[in-house]
Amino acid sequence: MRGLEAALSIYGEVQKGGFASEALRKIYSDIAPGDRKLVGTLVYCTLRRQTLWKAVLLKYCRRQPRALPQTTANALMIGIAGIAELRHFVLPVLVNGLVQAIKNSGDVRDIGLVNAVLHTVADESAGFLESLKRSSALRDQALYWGVPGWAAAQWSKELSIAEAKKLVRAVGMKTYLSLRLSRGVEREEYIKRYNASGRRGWASPFLEFSVRTAANPYPVDLPGFGEGMVMPQSESSMLAADLLAGYAKGGRILDMCCGRGVKTGQLADTMPGARIEAWDLSEKKINAARFEVVRMKAESRVEFKSGDALELVPDEEPDAILLDAPCSGSGTWGRHPESKWRMSPEQIQKNGDLQRKLLERAASLLKPGGFLLYSTCSLFREENEKVVADVMGRHPELLEMPHLRNAAFMNKGKPYGTVIFPALPWVDGFYTALLTKRK
Numbered sequence: 001m002r003g004l005e006a007a008l009s010i011y012g013e014v015q016k017g018g019f020a021s022e023a024l025r026k027i028y029s030d031i032a033p034g035d036r037k038l039v040g041t042l043v044y045c046t047l048r049r050q051t052l053w054k055a056v057l058l059k060y061c062r063r064q065p066r067a068l069p070q071t072t073a074n075a076l077m078i079g080i081a082g083i084a085e086l087r088h089f090v091l092p093v094l095v096n097g098l099v100q101a102i103k104n105s106g107d108v109r110d111i112g113l114v115n116a117v118l119h120t121v122a123d124e125s126a127g128f129l130e131s132l133k134r135s136s137a138l139r140d141q142a143l144y145w146g147v148p149g150w151a152a153a154q155w156s157k158e159l160s161i162a163e164a165k166k167l168v169r170a171v172g173m174k175t176y177l178s179l180r181l182s183r184g185v186e187r188e189e190y191i192k193r194y195n196a197s198g199r200r201g202w203a204s205p206f207l208e209f210s211v212r213t214a215a216n217p218y219p220v221d222l223p224g225f226g227e228g229m230v231m232p233q234s235e236s237s238m239l240a241a242d243l244l245a246g247y248a249k250g251g252r253i254l255d256m257c258c259g260r261g262v263k264t265g266q267l268a269d270t271m272p273g274a275r276i277e278a279w280d281l282s283e284k285k286i287n288a289a290r291f292e293v294v295r296m297k298a299e300s301r302v303e304f305k306s307g308d309a310l311e312l313v314p315d316e317e318p319d320a321i322l323l324d325a326p327c328s329g330s331g332t333w334g335r336h337p338e339s340k341w342r343m344s345p346e347q348i349q350k351n352g353d354l355q356r357k358l359l360e361r362a363a364s365l366l367k368p369g370g371f372l373l374y375s376t377c378s379l380f381r382e383e384n385e386k387v388v389a390d391v392m393g394r395h396p397e398l399l400e401m402p403h404l405r406n407a408a409f410m411n412k413g414k415p416y417g418t419v420i421f422p423a424l425p426w427v428d429g430f431y432t433a434l435l436t437k438r439k
């Protein structure tokens, strides 16, 4: 499959409710190897600033985008994003490729329209984009950087307008992969191996077991992935599990929302003496987590249970709990851009209610003297500080543990926890609060 045809197919799947990473994974081996990077870049740059491309489309297309057949509208969105972001892409190659992809899909009605709109956008849209970029209005900044207007407005209420603008730019930034090295993997040796594969990676100055890359390679293509040497993971996420492991050191760990097991794998790897019970609502995610734990060679120490963490009962009282709570994911919108267009203020409130219940449950299950890490990849106070403050207010037996904030992007939460600002392509927005229960 050629690159533009694949990009159109993946973007179409996302418009129907799918996730870009899963849609890409499904057809990855059908895409010509030389086109794979282009496909990922094009799909993600289209999704990242979807509302901006829609605004451009409204401005330069005579027909209402809503009245266009889905394939035509999708091709136009990809074409506009490609014109604006992939400067090295020669216009006729982009337009002809999209036209061919539309022909292959059997829908030839709007080929002339796609051609005309994309040429007009290439000739005329630069001034419009520049005016938004230079605008001092938060609404224009949100449109330019691809952040939902309601989210920017919420940040301006929770923070200040200047801080909200800073956050909007940071969340709209392109992200790159960092790689967590497993215990015993020598970093310099791994970097040599990684770079010998034709890529570029270097040591993170922030975490000694992290390697930063200048790309978003497909995980299974990473040197040493099959052998369990590395895991693609943002440094904020690494930091969260590392924080708990630094206090817990071993014993019985309960991972209440293990998802696909990224942090479960990290905890098992960093604490070889720990036994972990890992729960998640989704059977599908548990299956992925099982695979992850096998890859980390820790399957004999991790037990999985699928079900609601509000009701499941652990086999033993946990010495430490990781509650990596379900959230809006707003700190990772740069990495998973489709999710920001599906989120709403009402959903944030619902998340807050569930997060409070989950944290209450975690507090009730924790052994006295044990440690509890509450974390989210959200940048909304309603999912972070407000949840922790509410639960701590009702549970005087909970105390916050000190947290070393050794980077400029780590800020003290108000009043509790640490907010990680998404300041770098390897650092997602994150929130952590490490608590203990009085004996």
Ligand SMILES: C[S@@+](CC[C@H](N)C(=O)[O-])C[C@H]1O[C@@H](n2cnc3c(N)ncnc32)[C@H](O)[C@@H]1O
Pocket: 256, 257, 258, 259, 260, 261, 262, 263, 264, 279, 280, 281, 282, 285, 307, 308, 309, 310, 324, 325, 326, 327
């Ligand atoms: C932030 S993700 C966890 C990511 C995971 N810890 C990792 O590092 O890969 C939150 C998870 O919570 C799960 N979840 C949501 N509601 C839940 C509930 N009531 N009980 C258990 N798990 C739940 C979701 O399925 C999702 O996998």
